[in-house]
Amino acid sequence: MWQGPSAPDAVYLDSAATSQKPQAVIDALIHYYTKQNANVHRGVYTLAEQATEAYEGARKTVAEFINAPRPENIIFTRGTTEGLNWVAQSYGGTHLQAGDEIIITIMEHHSNLVPWQQLALRTGATLRYVDIDDSGVLDLDQFKAMLSAKTKIVAVTQVSNVLGTINPIRQIGQLTHAVGAILVVDGAQSTAHMPVDVQALDADFFAFSGHKMLGPTGIGVLYGKMSLLAEMEPIEFGGEMISKVEKYHTTWADIPWRFEGGTPNIAGAIGLAAAIKYLQGIGMAEIRAHEEALTQYALTQLKQVEGLTIYGPADAQQRGGVIAFTLQGVHPHDLATVLDTQQVAVRAGHHCAQPLMSRLGVVATARASFYLYNGEKDVDRLVAALNETKEFFQV
Ligand code: PMP
Numbered sequence: 001m002w003q004g005p006s007a008p009d010a011v012y013l014d015s016a017a018t019s020q021k022p023q024a025v026i027d028a029l030i031h032y033y034t035k036q037n038a039n040v041h042r043g044v045y046t047l048a049e050q051a052t053e054a055y056e057g058a059r060k061t062v063a064e065f066i067n068a069p070r071p072e073n074i075i076f077t078r079g080t081t082e083g084l085n086w087v088a089q090s091y092g093g094t095h096l097q098a099g100d101e102i103i104i105t106i107m108e109h110h111s112n113l114v115p116w117q118q119l120a121l122r123t124g125a126t127l128r129y130v131d132i133d134d135s136g137v138l139d140l141d142q143f144k145a146m147l148s149a150k151t152k153i154v155a156v157t158q159v160s161n162v163l164g165t166i167n168p169i170r171q172i173g174q175l176t177h178a179v180g181a182i183l184v185v186d187g188a189q190s191t192a193h194m195p196v197d198v199q200a201l202d203a204d205f206f207a208f209s210g211h212k213m214l215g216p217t218g219i220g221v222l223y224g225k226m227s228l229l230a231e232m233e234p235i236e237f238g239g240e241m242i243s244k245v246e247k248y249h250t251t252w253a254d255i256p257w258r259f260e261g262g263t264p265n266i267a268g269a270i271g272l273a274a275a276i277k278y279l280q281g282i283g284m285a286e287i288r289a290h291e292e293a294l295t296q297y298a299l300t301q302l303k304q305v306e307g308l309t310i311y312g313p314a315d316a317q318q319r320g321g322v323i324a325f326t327l328q329g330v331h332p333h334d335l336a337t338v339l340d341t342q343q344v345a346v347r348a349g350h351h352c353a354q355p356l357m358s359r360l361g362v363v364a365t366a367r368a369s370f371y372l373y374n375g376e377k378d379v380d381r382l383v384a385a386l387n388e389t390k391e392f393f394q395v
Contacts, residue, residue, distance in 0.1 A: 002373040010345040011381045016161050016189060016322050016369035017347055018211045021275075025214055028274035032267050040266055041240060041257070055266050058273035059256075065276045066206065067197040068223050075222040075229075075256040076269050080188040081111040083207030083222030084155070086259070087184055088115035090232045091205075092153060098124030101150040103181075105130040105138055105167075106359050107160040110352040112186040116155055125152070132359065136163035136312040144175060151181040158190035162351045162367065163312035164295070164319030166190070173202040182228065188212060192279075192371070193320055194288040198223050210268060215275035219268030222259075229255045236261035287372050291321035294370050298323055298379045305386050307395055311360060321370035324351070327386065329395035332364040338392055339366075342385040 004022045012020060038048040040055045059071040068074055077083045092115075096102070102116045106129045120127040130143045138156075147154075154176040158169050169185055176183045182204040190196055192213030198206045205228065210219040224232070234241055234252055241261040243251040252258035279287065296316035302308055307328035313319045327335050336348035347367045350357045357363060368382055 004373065010340075010343045011378045013344065013346045013368040013370065013374065013378065013382060015192075015212070015371035015374075016367065018217070019192065019214050019371055020373060021216070022214055022278050024278045025216065025271050025274045029216065029267055029271045032270045039263055051266060054270050054273075055264065058269040061273040061276050062221055065196075065280070066191065066221075066223060067199050069199065069226070072254070072256055073198075073223050073226060073229070075224065075259045076264055077207070077220040077222050078218055078265070079209040079211070079220035080186060080207045081209075081220075083205075083220055084112050084184065084186060085115045086222060086235050087205045087207070087224075087232075088119045090235050091182075091228065092116075092119040093122070094233065095231070096123040096125045096152055099150060100125040100152045101128055101146075101148070102126070102153045102155065103128050103130060103143070103146055103151055104155045105157070106132055107136070107138070107163055107165065107353065107356050108155070108157055109161050109186065109188065110354070111188070112155050112157055112184075113355065116153070126150075129355070130156075132163070132165070135314065136160070136165050137318070138165065138167055140168070140171070143172070147175060147179045147181070149179060151176070151179050153184060154181055155184040155186070157186040157188070158196075159193070159320040159322070160312070160353075160356075161189050161322060162324045162353050162356055162365065164322035164324075165312055166194075166318055166320060169201045169203065177202065189320055189322065193284075193291055195284040204228055210272040210275065213272075213275055214278055215272035216268045219265050219272050221272075226255065229259075232259075234258045234261065238262050240264070282372065290372060291370055292316045294374060294376065294379065295319060295321045295323065297376055298368070298370070298382075301379055301383045302386075305383060305390070307390065308386065311365060321374075322367060323369070324365040324367040326362060326365050327390070327395065330389065330393050332366045334393075335366050335389060338389045339382070339385050342381075342388060344382050344385045346382070 038051040040052040059074045063071040131139045173183045184205045185203040187208035191208040206223040211217040238261045241258045311324045332348040
């Protein structure tokens with residue numbers, strides 16, 4: 001399944017933070033920088049036209065990958081964080097006022113939480129949180145009861161980066177639209193791991209990051225419905241995003257270019273397109289099936305480690321390949337440090353989800369996360385290392 005450069009020696013179980021890169025992506029970056037390097041949208045010479053074609057071709061590749069109606073629905077960003085901030089600042093800034101409500105969930109990553117908190121503070125709108133049940137599943141009854149004519153924005157992650165929970169985005173979208181609000185989806189943990197169809201989900205905005213899906217860092221995507229993008233003011237002003245500049249007045253370029261001020265991350269977009277082609281070569285449904293089976297295997301194996309608490313749904317069908325856990329008597333940071341001495345790389349901390357940590361009653365957890373290049377032997381190494389760690393700490 002995996003054709004990468006020689007992988008790190010460690011058992012890499014931190015793909016929810018960032019993924020490894022296949023050779024095809026590295027080659028695409030080298031090809032651009034050695035054979036096609038020029039700025040886009042400006043030059044009339046052949047090389048600049050080739051660079052523009054590659055950059056705009058990447059937009060088309062992204063659009064097809066998430067089934068956006070047109071390439072123009074795709075805005076290149078730095079990553080999920082930037083996309084969500086832009087929606088909050090630009091769309092939210094002009095569409096919300098005191099008395100309006102924004103609904104998010106307690107499982108949100110800070111990237112889909114702090115922008116809404118700040119928007120609420122700025123506009124006088126109220127921020128409300130949908131809770132989870134004890135298994136880490138969203139409380140949809142509470143969400144339904146929270147919705148009203150006051151609701152203007154619902155922002156929710158498709159997959160939790162801690163609990164792994166897969167949220168029913170389509171259903172959440174139907175409920176959201178029924179009260180006239182818009183749905184913003186954080187796709188950081190889903191787009192890399194399962195088929196995503198923004199039209200079937202009926203998402204109004206959908207943000208994700210290239211680096212979590214085999215692509216380079218510094219490139220991401222904000223998808224928006226055209227009617228909503230048309231209501232959004234540009235965020236950054238300068239070159240590339242204008243139609244005509246006069247001394248005291250400027251008109252904007254068409255959508256999406258009006259949102260991409262300055263020289264864009266050309267290489268990043270080309271690298272992301274190569275990553276998408278690589279993923280498509282394997283098939284997103286196949287990747288999801290592989291990860292679901294691996295997650296189920298991991299849940300079964302980890303359950304046998306005494307003293308381990310696992311967070312999130314028990315059934316792999318309901319979750320992505322992310323497993324957060326704590327070991328009784330051992331701080332998660334110490335746990336990750338000792339696992340590292342056994343060449344097992346897992347994350348430890350609050351995972352940029354501090355309100356969720358409070359809800360779970362912990363300050364931090366360890367987290368193992370999987371991708372297409374992981375297999376059962378990686379899980380076995382994790383379990384063996386956990387048992388060694390228990391001996392080390394005598395817990
Ligand atoms: N949302 C979720 C659910 C995430 O897991 C992450 C990355 N950890 C982000 C948003 C932010 O992504 P980025 O740092 O690439 O902007």
